[in-house]
Amino acid sequence: MTSLDLLLSRFSTDALTQPAPDPAQLERILSAAMCAPDHGRLRPWRYVVIRDDARAKAAELIVASMKRLDPDVAEAKIEKRRGRFSTMPLTIALGMHLRPDHKIPLIEQEMAVAAAAMNVLNALHFTGFGGVWVSGDVTYDPQLAAQLGFPSPHRLAGFLFVGTPSPDAKSPRRRPVDGYVAQWDGVPVHFAADEKSAD
Template sequence: MSDSCFLQALGQRRSVPSLQLGEPAPDEATLLRMLSAAVRVPDHGKLVPFRFLRLQGEARHALGEYLARRSRERTPDASPAVVEKDRQRFSHAPLILTVIARLQDNPKVPEQEQLLTAGCVCFALLQAAQGFGFGAQWLTAWMAYDDGVARHLGLTGNERIVGFIHIGTPKLQVPERERPDPAGLLEDWRP
């Protein structure tokens, strides 16, 4: 990829809402190439403070059934529409990669940096998915922060869900949305 293609890709990155993601998902070889891109993140101390948990096929629907139960447990007066939304959350995109931060005690690398590295992995996955012609969206919602969900997915005590990266083939071209004006965010520090 020439520099200009690379810069063009950076300038065109956008998410595709999970509801608009359908089959096919990346095949195994493509997925591994996407993961190779995603693991090339800045990583202080080379701790590799992340791992991936793949959700695909029937496992997505089984997780949806659990989420519906958990949703009712958390909010007994949740409306049927809310519970149904939770049941369906993982049923749209054909592939969801759960990016899990593995937090380690390290005198030089605080937890925040390890979480940031795992966040970079999420962003790199979005870029890689788009680069391979797929669409992707980084979602969290309550299920990323719920202890019951974490246990259900087999996380250990030092692990955190940083994002569910929904990946598939876009069903439509997503319109551009307004972006911040970078010049307005830039200041010079003056002593």
């Protein structure tokens, strides 16, 4: 299998079992973040590693955030989210260490965080692990962000659930890329992916 074959076989999954990467493996995996494209070398990505007993504590912070955002939130939704955060083999909170007054626009700082997260997802896959990037409304709760270490203007970009993909986790069928590519010859392009019949 070539490196490109390996890249093309990556997929997200929350069907994750132990083991999660151990600290040494995780350091190598997270090092992939340091290779992300990054305008101004601001390195705005931050990772909060949540494992073992810290998972239950993090789950309670998530539940408190859900209730803060929606006092009428359904108990079933709370239990589902609590279960996921307290049982995933490892969770990484994705932080964005943002500098609003910097000449590099905020959107570019945020895109660097996303590029770094993608590198981490790929590194997980390349080392036999797997994961999924999740967000949800709690991601945008400034109080939760501060509790995790990201007081305003810093923010959360979501969470990576990380572990070993269960054997039945399968790569989805991917669409061919042709519909998302166009050759430019002087006039605005159209993409087959945007045609009404494409979806």
